[in-house]
Amino acid sequence: MSTPKVDSPPTPLSVVSGPPLDDEPGLGTLTMPGFLREVTTRFSDREALVLHTPEGVIRWSYTELWERAVEVARALRATGLGKDGRVGVLMTNRPEWIAAVFGTSLAGGVAVTLSTFSTPSELDYLLDISEVSVLLYDHKVLNKDLTAVLTDLDPEIGTAAPGTLQSAKYPFLRHLATVGGEGVGAIESWDVFLERGQSEPRELVEATAAAVKPSDTAVLFFSSGTTSKPKGIFSAHRGVSIQLWRFCQIYNFGPDDNIRCWSANGFFWSGNFAMALGNTLASGGSLVLQTTFDATEALELIESEKVNFPFAWPHQWAQFESAPNWATADLSSLRFVDYRTPVARHPSVTAEWIEPGYAYGNTETFTISTILPANTTEEQAGGSSGKPLSGMTVKIVDTLTGDTVPLGERGEICVKGPTLMLGYLGTPLSETVDDEGFFVTGDGGYLDAEGRLFWEGRLTDIIKTGGANVSPLEVDEVLVGHPGVKVTRTVGVPHETLGEVVVACIVPHDNAQLDPEEVRTFVKAELASYKVPRHVLFFTDDEVTLTGSAKIKTSEIRELATKRLAPATQ
Incomplete structure (x- = not known):
């Protein structure tokens, strides 16, 4: 008698979703104006922020935070900013940064956040591609005079009268205002900029803020990607607001x-x-x-x-x-x-708390998409990067075919959900997501039967150092301009506290006498400090394998660099 054939259950695929977004507690209005209005109304008399300055201590209540954001919005309306107008914010963490970003959203605009680490050449690139019509910035960041940088980049900025700027270099830029500095040419002082808005009816600002929709573009953040230049990433109010609301629940x-x-x-x-x-x-x-x-x-x-x-x-x-x-x-x-x-x-600290550190995210999803809540133990996390947040879906695909792999198999991490970007600046979203709408991250990992993601590193070569992303291609583009450099490959080498350090691996030209510190100084003139190689290593042609296009093979040079630096990177 033959044994009946029993079909085995299908092998589950590597796809995991978080709980429905509608079930997530604590979410308020899903626009930036709505978020600010809710928290400033609810906590009106509480202190919202404090900044110590050489001139004294600045303290704003929640009510004052709302008023300062409204002031910025009125001033922006007075410059002619309309819906979706882009406002560059180039400031350190100061009260005016918060007022400027939220004030932009109250005026119906798009806040373009710019890094104060940018070198003149990097800032030139960001201003060019972001097409901001208004730039609000810190006069000085440490020893860097940003007014001098801007007027050097385009002398027209230093000579045109306020409100009359017509820049051939930055054709969309019309207005500039600086915190902590005097007005120069087309640049207004912060006080003069705010005075512009006194004639703008408050009711129009409030009406504009109320008209903002969750699907509208809220911000443009920049992040280094697989290309050598920073990528501009558009995010909708919905995605940004979800993340602003949800972290106090996670924590x-x-x-x-x-x-x-x-x-x-x-x-x-x-x-x-x-x-x-x-x-x-x-x-x-x-x-x-x-x-x-x-x-x-x-x-x-x-x-x-x-x-x-x-x-x-x-x-x-x-x-x-x-x-x-x-x-x-x-x-x-x-x-x-x-x-x-x-x-x-520290002897005065008693610490038993565990931060929600088991997490994975990208700027493209406006930060975290998988995480475990505060006080999750190492045993509970199991070495994972957490589970998908509400509304988020994670899948693992074969890097060659794009097919979803069986559960537990390794492949490329793909994510989608309500916080996914609207798209890259200058690139249609269809070119950055797959046929199912997933963002293909370039990172490798796997999912387990409990729905936990295990991130195992980047399939691309992006270096993550001290919380910032560094494109090795961007560093290499600078290094190849050095007269003594024959070929170069910048890699990330594991580091105990920074995660990775930036290491330049160079094959010098014959008879070239290169000094590591001189090379670092050369790079420092072009790139932000966190992108400057921590170490510069020199190799001979015999020590490395070159590709057909005379590039150093990344995997081999990273291994050589790691071995050479082993004592220094602990």
Whole structure:
């Protein structure tokens, strides 16, 4: 008697979705004006932010934050800004940055966040491709005079009268205003810029803000990608607002926690904007702002402002312990600090909390798309990068065919959901997503039976150092301009606190005498500091294998560099 044939169940595929977005608690209005209006009404008299300056301490309540954003919106309307007009915001973490970005949204515009780390050549590129019509910026960032940089880039900026700028170099740029500096040529001081808006009816600003739709374009953030230049990423109000609301749920923060968040990480990076700024404002807390990171000053701010939630990158934590006031600082106010960070070892700190660090995200999804909540243990996380957030779907595909692989198999991570970008600047969205609408990330990993994502590294060569992305192609384009460089390949080498460090691997021309520090100085003149190679290594033709186009093979040179630097990168 034959045994009946029993069909085996189909092998499950590597596709996992989070809970329905409608079931997510804590989400409010899904526009940036709506978010700001809700939190400033709910927490009106509470302190929203504080900034210590040489001239004194600035403190804004939530009500004042709303008023300052309305002031910016009225001034922008007075410049003629209309719906979807682009406003560049080139500032450090200061009150005016927040007022400018939200003020732009209240006026119906698109906030274009620009990195203050940009070198003149990088800023020139960003202004050109972003096509901003208004630029609001810090007069000085450390020793960098941005007014001088701008007028050097286009002398017309320094000679045209305010409101009359007609720049052949930046044909869309019409108005500039600076915080902390005097008006020069077409550039207005901040006070004069705000005075422009006094004749604009407040009711029109409020009507414009109310007319903004969740599907409208909200922001343009920049991120390095697989190309050598930064990519502009458009995000809708819906996606940005979801992330602004949701992180206080993930962190389990509420009004009774009286969150006081210190961060010196630029809000022009989406992760800091959502997780530090959004998290704090959505829970009724206060942002303790530091315009540029200095470990000594940061410890002073934590002590004097009774910070309980510090938001820092690993390389910043490491600098705390070497600060001269480390031993004497009273950091006992710190409550929401991960017990594994160096600051948790301070004698005045009692740390048992676990930050939601098991996560994966991209600027293209306006930061995190998979995560596990606060106080998830290492055993519970199992080495994963968390589970998909509400509304998000993750799949793993074969890198060659694009087919979804069986559950547990490795491949390329693809994501989609309500926070997915509207598209890249200058590129149709259809060219950046697959036939099912998934963004193909270029990262490798797998999903397990519990629905957890395991990120295993980038299939592309992007270097992630200290929380920032660096394109090796961008660094190499500068290095090949050095007269002594024959071929070069920049790679990321693992580092204990930075994640990776940027390492330039160079084969010099015959008889060329290259010095590592001289090469670093050469790059520093063209690129932001975090893109400058931490190490410069020299190799001979015999030590490396070149491709047919005279490029160094990445995998081999990364291995050689890692071995050579092993003692230095721990």
